Amino acid sequence: MFYGQFVSGAVYLTTDGSGLPIHEAAEPSPGAGYHTSLAYEQHDGAIWQVWTLVPDAGTPQDAALMLAQIQAAALSDDDALKVPALFQLYEQGHVYAQGDRVLWQGVLYKAISGHTATSTDPSFDPRHWSKVVPSTGVGEEVAEWVSGKTYAKGDRVTKYGSVYESLVDGNTLEPGSFGSDGAWAIVAGSN
Structure with a gap:
């Protein structure tokens, strides 16, 4: 064990065993983007090593x-x-x-x-x-898709037990059918 004096945040080792005991701590292994910084604190009748993880860049x-x-x-x-x-x-x-x-x-x-x-x-x-739109809430009514109807971007319909949202204006494609992937997005699936 080392002994020393704590003065203005700095530790001065003593060679004659006088002073406060210094408790060392193992340096942590920082992850990518961080480094360690060593400081000392005096409390409980001892001097303690304190390691801090600090980002390599930024605040x-x-x-x-x-x-x-x-x-x-x-x-x-x-x-x-x-x-x-x-x-x-x-x-x-x-x-x-x-x-x-x-x-x-x-x-x-x-x-x-x-x-x-x-x-x-x-x-x-x-x-x-x-x-990104809010999911369909419980109890919210969404109309069934109607063949021949034209849907605007953002309109929602129910088809095959799922709720779909139109991704384009002038949408006449059936949601969930082959080739409709770019026209409709599922926002709530069937349970």
Whole structure:
């Protein structure tokens, strides 16, 4: 055991055994993007080593935001709509995976499939993006799809026990049928 004196946040070792005992702590192994910082505290009649994990870049607020963004990826669409600012802004040329959500002009969009974004605006690319909308609530009535009727973008219908939302204006395709993937998105499945 080492002994020392604690003066203005610094520890001065003593060679004659006088002073306070110094309690050492094992340095933690930081994950990627972090490093450790050593400090000392005096309390309980001893000097204590204290290790802190510090982000390599940015501020602790930046690190907190990054952590929140990582956790936001696991949120349901309904919960994601409550915190849209946690999602990255849509970026043309970026590679997106199926299910990735992005923010564009205050609206949250979800990738229908994995792709490299070529459009300047996700609303202009309904083949790859759908607007994130609240799920159908319990007791909410959604009309059955009607053959021959034209549906606008955002309209919801029920077909085959599921609720679909139209991804395009002038939609006459039957939801759930072959070739309707780019025209309809399932927002609530059958139980």
